[in-house]
Amino acid sequence: MSPHATVHDIDQPPAVTSLRSKDLLGIADLTPDEITLVLDTADAMKEIASRPIKKVPALRGKTVVNLFFEPSTRTRTSFEIAEKRLSADTLNIAIATSSVVKGETLADTALNLEAMRPDMIVLRHSSSGACHLLSRICRSAIINAGDGMHEHPTQALLDAFTIRERKRQLKGLKVAIIGDLLHSRVLRSNILLLTKMGADVWVCGPPTLMPPDIRRFGVNATSSIETAITGADVIMLLRIQLERMEGAYFPSLREYFNVFGMTEARLKLARPDVMIMHPGPMNRGVEIASEVADGPYSVILDQVANGVAVRMAVLYLLAGGAEHEEAA
Amino acid sequence: MPESKSAIVMDADRIARTLTRIAHEIVERNKGVDGLALVGVRTRGVHIARRLARILKQITGDDVPTGALDITLYRDDLMRHPVGPQPVIRRTEIQFSIDDKKILLVDDVLYTGRTTRAALDALIDFGRPRAIQLIVLVDRGHRELPIKADYVGKNLPTNPDESVQVRLQETDGNDEVVLQQEATV
Amino acid sequence: MKRLLKGGRVIDPANGIDGVRDILIDGERIARVAANLPADGATVVEVPNGLVVCPGFIDMHVHLREPGQEHKETVATGTASAVAGGFTAVACMPNTNPVNDTANVTTYILDKAREANLARVYPIGAVSRGSKGELLADIADLRNAGCVAITDDGHPVKTAILLRRALEYAGMFGMPVIEHCEDPSLKGDAVAHEGFYAASLGLRGMPGACEALGVERGVLLSELTGSAFHVAHMSARASLRAVRKAKDAGLRVTCEVAPHHFTLTDEALGTPVAYDTNTKMNPPLREAADRDAMLEGISDGSVDAIATDHAPHHYDEKNVEYDRAPFGIVGLETAVSLSLDRLVHAGRVRLVRMVELLSVNPARILNVPGGTLSEGAPADITIVAPELKVKIEAAKLRSRSKNTPFNGWELRGGVAATLVGGRPLYVNAEAGISL
Numbered sequence: 001m002s003p004h005a006t007v008h009d010i011d012q013p014p015a016v017t018s019l020r021s022k023d024l025l026g027i028a029d030l031t032p033d034e035i036t037l038v039l040d041t042a043d044a045m046k047e048i049a050s051r052p053i054k055k056v057p058a059l060r061g062k063t064v065v066n067l068f069f070e071p072s073t074r075t076r077t078s079f080e081i082a083e084k085r086l087s088a089d090t091l092n093i094a095i096a097t098s099s100v101v102k103g104e105t106l107a108d109t110a111l112n113l114e115a116m117r118p119d120m121i122v123l124r125h126s127s128s129g130a131c132h133l134l135s136r137i138c139r140s141a142i143i144n145a146g147d148g149m150h151e152h153p154t155q156a157l158l159d160a161f162t163i164r165e166r167k168r169q170l171k172g173l174k175v176a177i178i179g180d181l182l183h184s185r186v187l188r189s190n191i192l193l194l195t196k197m198g199a200d201v202w203v204c205g206p207p208t209l210m211p212p213d214i215r216r217f218g219v220n221a222t223s224s225i226e227t228a229i230t231g232a233d234v235i236m237l238l239r240i241q242l243e244r245m246e247g248a249y250f251p252s253l254r255e256y257f258n259v260f261g262m263t264e265a266r267l268k269l270a271r272p273d274v275m276i277m278h279p280g281p282m283n284r285g286v287e288i289a290s291e292v293a294d295g296p297y298s299v300i301l302d303q304v305a306n307g308v309a310v311r312m313a314v315l316y317l318l319a320g321g322a323e324h325e326e327a328a
Numbered sequence: 329m330p331e332s333k334s335a336i337v338m339d340a341d342r343i344a345r346t347l348t349r350i351a352h353e354i355v356e357r358n359k360g361v362d363g364l365a366l367v368g369v370r371t372r373g374v375h376i377a378r379r380l381a382r383i384l385k386q387i388t389g390d391d392v393p394t395g396a397l398d399i400t401l402y403r404d405d406l407m408r409h410p411v412g413p414q415p416v417i418r419r420t421e422i423q424f425s426i427d428d429k430k431i432l433l434v435d436d437v438l439y440t441g442r443t444t445r446a447a448l449d450a451l452i453d454f455g456r457p458r459a460i461q462l463i464v465l466v467d468r469g470h471r472e473l474p475i476k477a478d479y480v481g482k483n484l485p486t487n488p489d490e491s492v493q494v495r496l497q498e499t500d501g502n503d504e505v506v507l508q509q510e511a512t513v
Numbered sequence: 514m515k516r517l518l519k520g521g522r523v524i525d526p527a528n529g530i531d532g533v534r535d536i537l538i539d540g541e542r543i544a545r546v547a548a549n550l551p552a553d554g555a556t557v558v559e560v561p562n563g564l565v566v567c568p569g570f571i572d573m574h575v576h577l578r579e580p581g582q583e584h585k586e587t588v589a590t591g592t593a594s595a596v597a598g599g600f601t602a603v604a605c606m607p608n609t610n611p612v613n614d615t616a617n618v619t620t621y622i623l624d625k626a627r628e629a630n631l632a633r634v635y636p637i638g639a640v641s642r643g644s645k646g647e648l649l650a651d652i653a654d655l656r657n658a659g660c661v662a663i664t665d666d667g668h669p670v671k672t673a674i675l676l677r678r679a680l681e682y683a684g685m686f687g688m689p690v691i692e693h694c695e696d697p698s699l700k701g702d703a704v705a706h707e708g709f710y711a712a713s714l715g716l717r718g719m720p721g722a723c724e725a726l727g728v729e730r731g732v733l734l735s736e737l738t739g740s741a742f743h744v745a746h747m748s749a750r751a752s753l754r755a756v757r758k759a760k761d762a763g764l765r766v767t768c769e770v771a772p773h774h775f776t777l778t779d780e781a782l783g784t785p786v787a788y789d790t791n792t793k794m795n796p797p798l799r800e801a802a803d804r805d806a807m808l809e810g811i812s813d814g815s816v817d818a819i820a821t822d823h824a825p826h827h828y829d830e831k832n833v834e835y836d837r838a839p840f841g842i843v844g845l846e847t848a849v850s851l852s853l854d855r856l857v858h859a860g861r862v863r864l865v866r867m868v869e870l871l872s873v874n875p876a877r878i879l880n881v882p883g884g885t886l887s888e889g890a891p892a893d894i895t896i897v898a899p900e901l902k903v904k905i906e907a908a909k910l911r912s913r914s915k916n917t918p919f920n921g922w923e924l925r926g927g928v929a930a931t932l933v934g935g936r937p938l939y940v941n942a943e944a945g946i947s948l
Contacts, residue, residue, distance in 0.1 A: 044417040053453040056401035127834030128715035129788030150715030213709035
């Protein structure tokens with residue numbers, strides 16, 4: 001048996017065997033059982049990466065379009081590898097956007113794409129709710145690869161998978177999430193998922209970057225990093241966008257690092273077997289010290305590897321979904 | 329309401345003796361267990377494979393590497409069902425190289441042959457075995473593909489409206505093979 | 514021609530009337546209001562039992578979009594929408610293209626209104642040239658051309674000093690300054706109310722304080738100048754607090770609330786349809802406490818008027834990502850049903866008060882004729898049917914645009930007929946009145 005044992009008894013049937021929705025628009029729409037199904041399926045998918053032939057015919061003949069309105073190497077590559085490992089035909093469309101609105105609307109792009117009958121569309125867009133709009137227009141299954149400040153569900157799923165690999169389950173774990181809580185879609189997806197699965201979530205950041213009513217999401221909120229990470233099983237660091245300084249959210253990167261940066265000294269407050277996570281790309285010396293990023297507690301590279309398995313699971317589970325006669 | 333009739337066609341005792349007989353056949357045909365490996369098709373095939381491995385160890389004193397194969401992603405009926413739940417995937421665990429080995433593929437019931445076809449495709453993606461032989465506990469006929477088992481526990485003629493249920497201690501709590509007449513609705 | 518509206522319940526707060534009266538219309542004017550009038554050659558119109566005869570409703574905040582944005586609405590389609598909604602008059606906003614900052618544009622709008630010959634149109638002129646917030650527009654010219662108030666609606670007047678000057682100058686003519694109250698730096702690029710729902714949906718939010726800051730500024734300047742200051746589309750409880758304080762101090766501050774702000778909350782952004790751009794307007798739909806405060810203000814008299822902020826947008830413009838959609842929804846044809854159902858039937862106000870909110874007060878604030886059924890007044894009459902079952906169907910709206918979040922709503926109460934200058938311009942067949 002592999003050292004990363006899964007919780008499930010091998011022959012225990014899962015509570016659900018399929019996802020209810022034709023799309024994955026956000027963690028908000030998933031039940032805890034569905035999340036478990038995705039993670040269990042990802043577990044099976046992960047093994048494929050260790051085969052000599054890293055391919056299975058499951059999505060043979062299916063067309064998947066990666067429609068990215070925001071540049072992204074990491075997520076797009078991860079999806080592309082996942083799609084190819086399932087033998088799907090992939091099509092990458094990168095749309096350069098400028099702040100001035102020009103050219104085709106998202107609705108028109110979607111209609112044109114729809115005419116070619118792709119089976120699935122993976123969408124990344126800078127506007128929250130873009131995937132919902134696409135889902136209303138297209139029959140294809142829509143996978144949200146990040147919409148504005150709203151959600152990034154596959155990131156949260158791969159984070160959960162990474163945690164579960166080491167900690168066996170999410171329930172009862174103290175998870176601290178530190179960084180730009182206001183603008184982060186990774187945060188939203190993660191707190192939805194972790195609270196659904198019964199983790200004890202602590203979010204931490206400057207008050208200027210704290211969404212209002214954050215506690216209504218079922219998390220503890222604090223601006224004290226010590227409070228957040230003491231006894232933590234998992235520490236997730238979110239990227240601080242350098243441009244936020246101009247919005248007067250905090251005075252300088254130096255000050256941010258001093259107050260909220262993850263340093264080796266601060267690490268000592270957490271549990272000895274703490275996991276350090278970061279969705280990437282990292283700003284070394286801003287939200288995380290280099291020594292911590294490269295240190296023994298960091299599972300950042302595991303997250304990347306697991307991303308492919310989790311995305312394969314999502315693609316597989318949605319590809320088998322019921323054919324819809326018309327868009328909702 | 330029409331009743332479904334069921335009959336036990338193999339009891340625990342019979343299953344045990346059958347597996348022992350198959351184990352001896354394996355040793356005889358392959359002149360020992362050198363270069364052999366067992367791969368069970370999930371789920372029950374895996375348990376049968378493990379039992380065979382135990383018996384082979386008793387007979388020969390040698391360990392036969394045993395693995396578990398999930399063939400869900402190779403099924404030819406994937407994505408074709410308009411409604412209904414997706415089959416659940418489990419982990420495939422084959423911790424050894426299958427190159428140049430004689431693989432004994434183990435499944436509980438051989439019916440249309442499509443599962444075996446999927447298993448063969450999956451195995452070929454893992455490497456290049458020297459040969460593949462098929463072991464089944466029950467062969468119920470009605471092949472849809474040209475597939476033949478090398479070792480058969482029991483040949484059981486059936487009708488298409490019947491179903492064969494293999495129950496094993498490890499999964500179901502007891503050992504038996506039941507032939508069930510499906511109630512016609 | 515003469516018409517006798519016979520036997521209806523007449524509510525005319527200005528004249529202290531709430532009871533069964535007959536109304537004799539002669540030509541364009543109301544000739545007599547009394548019980549049991551003789552027909553005397555007039556066409557007799559029986560007012561069915563249950564219908565209520567009111568002074569014509571006036572919507573003091575409407576975007577007619579002409580000149581410049583005729584794909585959304587024109588004066589003709591907008592005034593048709595108005596009469597279908599029970600409004601005999603509308604005051605239209607200057608953020609057209611070009612902005613209504615000169616007599617030319619005002620005259621153009623009034624010409625179109627005359628052509629359409631439906632609801633009366635009272636143009637509101639711009640405070641500053643192009644509404645850019647730099648130099649005052651030619652306010653006297655605007656006044657003479659027919660403007661009844663000034664505003665830079667769409668955004669607040671750019672600086673406090675300009676707002677002060679506008680209040681002083683417009684005060685010369687007794688014209689109110691109507692203000693879209695907002696602090697632009699607090700608003701930033703927000704598209705929703707700052708709160709739990711915006712946070713859940715990942716939408717940038719603006720707090721209620723953003724609007725209240727603008728209200729406080731206007732209140733202080735109204736005090737300083739002694740001029741009339743009117744808060745457009747009020748939505749936040751902090752704004753209401755400031756308005757109440759101003760009224761208690763006897764200042765000339767008035768305010769209006771739109772029906773969407775007393776019926777919907779920010780929860781609508783996610784349910785029933787997530788990211789429905791027909792929930793996007795400015796000021797945004799706010800949290801329940803704000804909506805409830807608006808209802809309270811309407812009940813206790815702190816709110817002076819109901820005005821729809823009717824903001825038509827073409828389907829294509831709204832069929833985009835939430836961030837990119839323009840702010841605004843249509844409102845002319847849903848206001849009366851929403852008011853009857855959610856205010857009167859919900860027990861928050863009596864019909865008399867509703868008439869004040871929709872007719873008496875708007876006329877008074879804008880200083881225009883209307884708001885009464887006095888003898889000799891223009892026969893601008895709205896007949897409502899408080900028990901009529903109404904189902905709102907966006908596709909059937911007479912407005913050129915259909916951007917409403919109320920599609921499918923079933924409400925109790927609607928418009929039976931709308932008469933402007935004695936002419937029945939809208940008659941609802943289902944209400945049972947024949948005009």
